[in-house]
Amino acid sequence: MPHNPRISLDAVLAAARDLLETRGAEGVTMREVARRLGVSAPSLYFHVESRDDLLRGVITAGLRELEAGQVAATTAGSPGAALHALADAYLAFASANPALYSLIMGPCPEERMADGEVAAAASAPLLRTVGEIVPPGRVLAISQVFWALVHGFTSLIIAEQFRLGGDPPAAMHEAVDLLLAGLGVVEDPRSR
Amino acid sequence: MPHNPRISLDAVLAAARDLLETRGAEGVTMREVARRLGVSAPSLYFHVESRDDLLRGVITAGLRELEAGQVAATTAGSPGAALHALADAYLAFASANPALYSLIMGPCPEERMADGEVAAAASAPLLRTVGEIVPPGRVLAISQVFWALVHGFTSLIIAEQFRLGGDPPAAMHEAVDLLLAGLGVVEDPRSR
DNA sequence: ACCTGAACACCGTTCAAGT
DNA sequence: ACCTGAACACCGTTCAAGT
Numbered sequence: 001m002p003h004n005p006r007i008s009l010d011a012v013l014a015a016a017r018d019l020l021e022t023r024g025a026e027g028v029t030m031r032e033v034a035r036r037l038g039v040s041a042p043s044l045y046f047h048v049e050s051r052d053d054l055l056r057g058v059i060t061a062g063l064r065e066l067e068a069g070q071v072a073a074t075t076a077g078s079p080g081a082a083l084h085a086l087a088d089a090y091l092a093f094a095s096a097n098p099a100l101y102s103l104i105m106g107p108c109p110e111e112r113m114a115d116g117e118v119a120a121a122a123s124a125p126l127l128r129t130v131g132e133i134v135p136p137g138r139v140l141a142i143s144q145v146f147w148a149l150v151h152g153f154t155s156l157i158i159a160e161q162f163r164l165g166g167d168p169p170a171a172m173h174e175a176v177d178l179l180l181a182g183l184g185v186v187e188d189p190r191s192r
Numbered sequence: 193m194p195h196n197p198r199i200s201l202d203a204v205l206a207a208a209r210d211l212l213e214t215r216g217a218e219g220v221t222m223r224e225v226a227r228r229l230g231v232s233a234p235s236l237y238f239h240v241e242s243r244d245d246l247l248r249g250v251i252t253a254g255l256r257e258l259e260a261g262q263v264a265a266t267t268a269g270s271p272g273a274a275l276h277a278l279a280d281a282y283l284a285f286a287s288a289n290p291a292l293y294s295l296i297m298g299p300c301p302e303e304r305m306a307d308g309e310v311a312a313a314a315s316a317p318l319l320r321t322v323g324e325i326v327p328p329g330r331v332l333a334i335s336q337v338f339w340a341l342v343h344g345f346t347s348l349i350i351a352e353q354f355r356l357g358g359d360p361p362a363a364m365h366e367a368v369d370l371l372l373a374g375l376g377v378v379e380d381p382r383s384r
Numbered sequence: 385a386c387c388t389g390a391a392c393a394c395c396g397t398t399c400a401a402g403t
Numbered sequence: 404a405c406c407t408g409a410a411c412a413c414c415g416t417t418c419a420a421g422t
Contacts, residue, residue: 004385004386005385005386005387006386006387007386024301029413029414029415030414030415030416031413031414031415039387039388040387040388040389041414041415041416042387042388042389042416042417042418043386043387043388045416045417046385046386046387050415050416051415051416098299099299102298102299105347105348105351105353106294106298106347106351107290107291107294107350107351107352108351109216116355119353119355120355120356123356140356140357140358141358141359141362141363141366142363142366144345144354144358144360144363145341145363145364145366145367145370147344147348148341148344148345148348148360148363148364148367149337149340149341149344149367150344151344151347151348152339152340152341152342152343152344152345152347153336153340153344155297155298155343155344155347156297156339156340156343158299159297159298159299159300160299161297161311162336163308163311163312164312164315164332165332166332166333166336167333168336168340170333171333171334171336171337171340172337172340174333174334174337175337175340175341175371177374178337178370178371178374178375179367179370179371179374180374181373181374182369182370182371182372182373182374183370196404196405197404197405197406198405198406199405199406221394221395221396222395222396222397223394223395223396231406231407232406232407232408233395233396233397234397234398234399234406234407234408235405235406235407237397237398238404238405238406242396242397243396243397385422386421386422387420387421387422388419388420388421388422389418389419389420389421390417390418390419390420391416391417391418391419392415392416392417392418393414393415393416394413394414394415394416395412395413395414395415396411396412396413396414397410397411397412397413398409398410398411399408399409399410399411400407400408400409400410401406401407401408401409402405402406402407402408403404403405403406403407
């Protein structure tokens with residue numbers, strides 16, 4: 001007769017995520033995750049296929065959270081205001097989960113890569129917003145521009161690579177405005 | 193009487209860098225570096241303090257190479273042309289050394305972080321170029337904007353995160369032009 | 385079905401011992 | 404001064420054995 005499982009996939013993912021932010025990606029070891037769950041390391045293999053599979057689960061959950069924040073950021077306002085809100089929500093997620101964000105966006109082995117659908121869902125709000133200010137044929141390229149800009153600031157901020165000072169988050173918003181100006185987007189003052 | 197050293201710091205760094213690109217950051221183990229040099233692992237500790245110290249050496253050498261490419265990119269042309277050339281050189285370095293680039297720009301423990309001076313030297317060509325198109329008080333912020341943009345494209349390209357297609361390098365150059373347009377920079381056609 | 389302990393092939397690092 | 408082998412405390416993963 002079957003036993004009651006002592007741990008669940010969700011519990012494994014939660015323990016791994018906790019470890020990720022407190023000890024970094026290298027600190028997420030099968031043995032330490034198991035230790036925190038009061039179980040032996042081999043037990044984890046009944047719930048995940050490997051360490052990479054575990055990290056893939058953590059990444060997928062993180063992407064869905066990022067997506068939720070992006071969706072929430074587009075609820076109101078002009079396209080320009082929405083782009084600023086999207087940038088804020090993006091940076092906020094990464095600042096709250098720096099190690100997770102680095103894991104999501106960094107290079108990784110194929111086995112660790114999240115489904116394309118989950119990644120696509122996270123970028124849908126941006127594509128939709130950009131679709132309101134440029135013709136269809138330019139949406140992908142301009143969305144990539146905004147994503148690269150915001151990801152660039154975000155990843156350099158959380159990696160503490162802006163070592164000359166300044167105010168990087170403010171510069172990020174300046175950059176969004178510069179791009180909007182370059183695109184010839186004129187905002188209706190009432191909607192901002 | 194002293195022995196002739198069988199390995200040098202340079203040899204250790206070269207072996208580590210080779211391993212970094214062929215097997216990834218996790219593949220750079222003290223034991224494998226030593227194996228490639230025909231020496232035992234503990235011998236490495238006569239040339240580096242720790243694995244983090246070894247990686248710091250690799251990062252520092254990489255930053256100097258990146259700097260050389262950035263310096264070379266600013267030899268001629270208008271500021272706008274120079275910014276495009278800087279972006280190209282930056283992406284070219286990262287494409288040729290993706291694992292090294294990720295190591296340089298990613299988050300890392302304090303012990304692995306390169307000297308601020310070396311990092312500053314790599315960004316000097318960009319700051320100098322931006323200084324030609326914006327007033328002194330805006331140089332830092334606008335330089336951060338260009339850096340974030342180019343780093344954003346570069347890191348997402350080498351991490352294979354642009355999964356919706358398009359032509360990211362072309363979009364990067366479009367973005368540079370959008371920023372220049374947003375800044376109101378009008379290029380002299382003869383210099384481009 | 386789920387969990388365990390033992391085992392295997394790895395790590396980074398330390399250290400006494402050699403030359 | 405530089406290198407070694409042995410050792411310590413770790414890894415991910417497999418597997419026979421238990422319930």
